[in-house]
Amino acid sequence: MKDKIDHISRRKFMEELRRYQKGSVTRRHFLGVTGLGTAAAVLGAAMPGLLPRRAFAQGSIGDRVVLATWPNYHDLANFDAFTAETGAAVQVNVFGSNEEMLAKLQAGGSGWDVFVPTNYAISTYVDQDLIEPLDLSLLPNYDAASFDPRFADPGTVGGKLYAVPKNWGTTGFAVNTSRSGGTTPATWKEFWDLTQTTFSGRTMVHDYQLTTIGNALKYFGFSFNSVDPAELAKAEELLLAAKPHLFAINSDYQPSMRSGDAWMTICWTGDGKQLNRDMPEIAYVLGREGGELWSDFYAVPKSAPHRAAAYALIDFLLRPEVNAREALFHGYPVPDARLSAILPAEVLADPILYPAADLLNALEFGAAVTLTDPNRAELMARFKSA
Amino acid sequence: MRLYALAVFGFLYLPIAIIALFSFNAGRHASQFAGFSTQWYGKALANPFVMEALWTSVSVAFASALIASVFGTMAALALQGMRGRVRAIADALIYIAVMVPGIVIGIATLIALVTLFGWINPLLARLAPEGAAPQLGMGHGTLIAAHALFSMALVILILRARLEGMDRALIEASADLYAPPLATFRQVTLPMIFPGILAGFLLSFTFSFDDFIIAFFVAGSETTLPIYVFSSIRRGVTPEINAIGTMVLGASLVLLIAAQLILRRGRRAAGKDGG
Amino acid sequence: MQRRLATSVLLAPAGLWFAVMLVLPLCFVLVFSLGERGAAGGYVPAFTFEQYANLPARGQAFLNTLILAPVGTLLALLIAYPLAYHLAQGVGPKWRTMLLILVIVPFWTSILIRSYAWIFLLGGQGVPALIEWMGFGAVRLINTRFAVLTGIVYGYLPLMVLPIYVSLERLDRRLLEASADLGAPPLRSFLQVALPLSLPGVATGCMLVFILLMGEFLIPAMLGGGKVFFIGNALVDLFLQSRNWAFGAAVAVTLVAIMLGTVTFYLMLMRRLGGARGNVDLI
Numbered sequence: 001m002k003d004k005i006d007h008i009s010r011r012k013f014m015e016e017l018r019r020y021q022k023g024s025v026t027r028r029h030f031l032g033v034t035g036l037g038t039a040a041a042v043l044g045a046a047m048p049g050l051l052p053r054r055a056f057a058q059g060s061i062g063d064r065v066v067l068a069t070w071p072n073y074h075d076l077a078n079f080d081a082f083t084a085e086t087g088a089a090v091q092v093n094v095f096g097s098n099e100e101m102l103a104k105l106q107a108g109g110s111g112w113d114v115f116v117p118t119n120y121a122i123s124t125y126v127d128q129d130l131i132e133p134l135d136l137s138l139l140p141n142y143d144a145a146s147f148d149p150r151f152a153d154p155g156t157v158g159g160k161l162y163a164v165p166k167n168w169g170t171t172g173f174a175v176n177t178s179r180s181g182g183t184t185p186a187t188w189k190e191f192w193d194l195t196q197t198t199f200s201g202r203t204m205v206h207d208y209q210l211t212t213i214g215n216a217l218k219y220f221g222f223s224f225n226s227v228d229p230a231e232l233a234k235a236e237e238l239l240l241a242a243k244p245h246l247f248a249i250n251s252d253y254q255p256s257m258r259s260g261d262a263w264m265t266i267c268w269t270g271d272g273k274q275l276n277r278d279m280p281e282i283a284y285v286l287g288r289e290g291g292e293l294w295s296d297f298y299a300v301p302k303s304a305p306h307r308a309a310a311y312a313l314i315d316f317l318l319r320p321e322v323n324a325r326e327a328l329f330h331g332y333p334v335p336d337a338r339l340s341a342i343l344p345a346e347v348l349a350d351p352i353l354y355p356a357a358d359l360l361n362a363l364e365f366g367a368a369v370t371l372t373d374p375n376r377a378e379l380m381a382r383f384k385s386a
Numbered sequence: 387m388r389l390y391a392l393a394v395f396g397f398l399y400l401p402i403a404i405i406a407l408f409s410f411n412a413g414r415h416a417s418q419f420a421g422f423s424t425q426w427y428g429k430a431l432a433n434p435f436v437m438e439a440l441w442t443s444v445s446v447a448f449a450s451a452l453i454a455s456v457f458g459t460m461a462a463l464a465l466q467g468m469r470g471r472v473r474a475i476a477d478a479l480i481y482i483a484v485m486v487p488g489i490v491i492g493i494a495t496l497i498a499l500v501t502l503f504g505w506i507n508p509l510l511a512r513l514a515p516e517g518a519a520p521q522l523g524m525g526h527g528t529l530i531a532a533h534a535l536f537s538m539a540l541v542i543l544i545l546r547a548r549l550e551g552m553d554r555a556l557i558e559a560s561a562d563l564y565a566p567p568l569a570t571f572r573q574v575t576l577p578m579i580f581p582g583i584l585a586g587f588l589l590s591f592t593f594s595f596d597d598f599i600i601a602f603f604v605a606g607s608e609t610t611l612p613i614y615v616f617s618s619i620r621r622g623v624t625p626e627i628n629a630i631g632t633m634v635l636g637a638s639l640v641l642l643i644a645a646q647l648i649l650r651r652g653r654r655a656a657g658k659d660g661g
Numbered sequence: 662m663q664r665r666l667a668t669s670v671l672l673a674p675a676g677l678w679f680a681v682m683l684v685l686p687l688c689f690v691l692v693f694s695l696g697e698r699g700a701a702g703g704y705v706p707a708f709t710f711e712q713y714a715n716l717p718a719r720g721q722a723f724l725n726t727l728i729l730a731p732v733g734t735l736l737a738l739l740i741a742y743p744l745a746y747h748l749a750q751g752v753g754p755k756w757r758t759m760l761l762i763l764v765i766v767p768f769w770t771s772i773l774i775r776s777y778a779w780i781f782l783l784g785g786q787g788v789p790a791l792i793e794w795m796g797f798g799a800v801r802l803i804n805t806r807f808a809v810l811t812g813i814v815y816g817y818l819p820l821m822v823l824p825i826y827v828s829l830e831r832l833d834r835r836l837l838e839a840s841a842d843l844g845a846p847p848l849r850s851f852l853q854v855a856l857p858l859s860l861p862g863v864a865t866g867c868m869l870v871f872i873l874l875m876g877e878f879l880i881p882a883m884l885g886g887g888k889v890f891f892i893g894n895a896l897v898d899l900f901l902q903s904r905n906w907a908f909g910a911a912v913a914v915t916l917v918a919i920m921l922g923t924v925t926f927y928l929m930l931m932r933r934l935g936g937a938r939g940n941v942d943l944i
Binding site: 387388390391394395397398399400401402404405408456457458460461463464465468472476479482483484485486487488489490491493494495496497498499501502531532534535538542567592596598599603611612615616619627628630631634635638639642643646 | 667668669671672674675676678679681682683684685686687688689690693704740743744747748751758760762763764765766767768769770771772773774775777778779781782815818819872873875876878879883893896897900906909910913916917920921924
């Protein structure tokens with residue numbers, strides 16, 4: 001770095017830098033004078049602190065884009081490819097619940113350009129005036145006709161498209177069968193009973209009210225989405241009884257399942273797939289009583305500081321071949337029909353991704369009311385602080 | 387006794403050894419060692435978000451420590467020897483600033499500033515022509531302001547102890563000799579309290595550089611190094627984080643030892659130190 | 662007159678800072694604690710004590726904090742004291758500075774990264790594997806109170822060592838020698854000479870660590886697996902998950918009140934014990 005700018009003095013460099021920052025010289029002049037133009041392409045990304053932010057931008061979309069998403073949900077190589085193509089580096093922030101994402105956006109100053117809300121949360125974001133209708137002219141790779149309406153429709157609120165589908169999936173549980181004596185539990189009843197007996201100290205639940213409370217409700221055969229006080233009271237009783245037997249309350253359960261510290265966890269399709277791929281003894285189970293069916297979306301917050309980059313990133317990730325690479329990595333089904341031609345047949349026939357019809361039909365989509373219902377939020381908080 | 391000290395140092399350095407060891411891990415996962423490699427150091431240094439987070443941390447720490455040192459020194463001088471109601475209020479405020487947990491400060495600052503900005507921004511928008519209005523938001527400025535508050539209380543406390551032990555006769559003698567107050571300050575007071583100011587600055591810098599919880603609430607879209615580390619841990623740690631930690635640790639160790647050597651040499655040059 | 666003007670000018674920036682960044686936010690918290698949760702979260706103005714009436718819903722978190730913070734402080738003290746004593750009295754001046762630096766240095770690595778190392782150490786592949794290998798059977802350490810206490814003691818040990826060391830360093834070694842010459846057994850000279858002199862350092866260290874522990878959030882979050890909840894965790898949860906700002910504000914006000922009570926009580930106690938020393942500072 002240093003020897004590259006040696007042909008002008010340090011003071012001259014600082015003067016030029018200041019002039020550039022004030023806007024009195026153009027970027028080209030600045031880069032030319034300081035000799036940074038060539039250096040920037042090679043070294044710019046290495047030491048951005050020394051350079052004005054714009055100096056290492058290559059394209060017109062800026063040099064960065066901030067994505068808020070869920071654990072284990074992207075092939076990082078795709079982001080590297082995006083950066084190589086556009087010059088914008090991708091910062092990934094990971095969240096464990098829609099509540100957390102909503103809280104961060106409501107407090108303001110999230111700095112996100114793209115985030116990944118779940119189907120039932122989108123209407124709340126629209127009500128709260130937190131996301132913008134998408135400009136489809138900036139998303140040429142989005143082909144509405146190729147998306148399964150069952151999973152795509154929640155992205156449209158009041159006739160306007162606010163979000164485009166990312167993936168869909170189910171919420172079941174993963175269990176290390178080498179610890180369960182060869183039998184695989186098949187119901188939420190067994191999940192919670194095992195937790196309090198032979199799996200004591202080895203089970204994880206999400207730090208996420210929708211799935212943790214929802215699947216406790218399933219123990220009693222209630223709706224996954226119930227906000228009925230009497231039913232929630234039963235669920236709370238179960239959760240409090242199970243709590244001393246839990247290993248952890250955390251939505252990022254893969255490390256603990258892999259290390260063998262945890263034997264069973266509430267689990268999303270893709271995590272189940274990733275775990276099963278590397279450790280075949282870990283099975284992914286959909287509780288026979290039902291549970292959650294969901295679809296995730298890409299949306300752009302109104303406050304997005306890098307709008308152009310946000311659209312560029314979404315469009316990039318919607319490219320069928322990129323999306324296919326994502327799917328091969330994260331193991332979630334994609335509601336885009338164009339991918340059927342690209343993905344290998346064994347993926348399209350995988351029972352973890354595409355469960356049998358009787359199991360699938362028992363599932364429910366999350367309901368918008370659960371996101372804002374104060375009783376469910378408070379129940380979850382009581383459960384955690386107990 | 388020596389064995390005990392050794393055991394405690396072992397306890398202090400075991401996790402650090404683990405961090406350093408895994409920073410040389412060739413594999414992706416932070417907990418399975420898959421051969422030796424220095425690739426993560428290169429990755430960390432080439433990662434624009436890491437470098438920018440580092441830069442944000444350093445600049446915020448520097449700015450807040452500077453503000454705290456200057457304004458804190460001024461306040462400590464004004465409070466010196468003061469009695470009465472102003473002093474009582476000042477003492478109470480300093481006491482509260484030190485005692486209220488960082489998490490409460492963070493939350494309180496967040497809700498106060500978000501609400502305040504919510505009132506001010508529409509006014510600004512009305513004053514300025516279409517779209518040109520500056521809008522206030524959480525970020526660099528709020529982070530510096532919040533860190534400077536705690537640091538200022540620290541600086542005042544440190545200087546107060548120092549000023550109390552100071553010989554007032556010197557200042558009075560200087561005044562008796564008709565030295566203007568500013569000259570007295572520059573030639574008598576400042577040299578005496580300077581070590582205190584320096585200590586306060588360093589402490590403030592360290593506090594700000596290491597703070598996570600206040601920044602977590604008031605940083606807005608800014609990412610400091612601790613915030614970056616926190617979100618990386620949630621994303622599933624790669625040894626990149628270990629590499630960053632090891633580098634920061636190494637740099638601080640070098641700085642500390644260098645400072646120690648310089649101090650020792652300075653003392654020797656001044657002839658005060660026999661060793 | 663001129664002197665007063667100078668004083669005002671000197672005080673103005675700090676005064677303004679404290680007013681805007683401390684008094685104002687705390688007032689906001691107080692006002693919010695009397696409000697209600699909005700329909701989609703956040704805050705709606707109201708005048709109600711409902712939030713305070715709901716405090717028992719976080720009783721366990723308060724209890725956890727009020728037990729684990731003092732226990733953690735005590736453990737840190739028990740581990741730190743002998744080390745500080747050794748550094749101050751048993752090590753030559755040449756090594757002393759070096760060893761002191763070694764005590765401080767871990768503090769310079771983010772507590773996040775150090776806690777992450779503990780997740781590995783206390784997890785199934787770390788210490789428990791060692792214990793099992795040695796034939797003591799399977800134990801689980803991570804995500805327990807033990808893990809949280811380990812992290813706490815580890816994280817705050819340097820803050821405990823330093824003030825005690827400073828108070829012990831001032832102790833004249835000849836006092837101990839004199840005591841020994843007079844035939845006092847070592848334990849007795851320690852109890853009657855060294856210990857009383859080091860009490861101010863002990864008090865400072867304990868207060869410092871206790872204050873920080875009362876607001877702790879990170880270590881329980883990382884080493885407690887979401888199961889060991891401090892008030893700090895309850896607060897973060899209320900603001901970042903359930904978005905109940907009003908209740909969160911009430912919890913924050915209560916926490917501050919508890920701390921003001923404890924610290925004031927402590928200062929009064931120290932003043933009484935310290936007697937002539939009169940002025941006891943927090944730091």
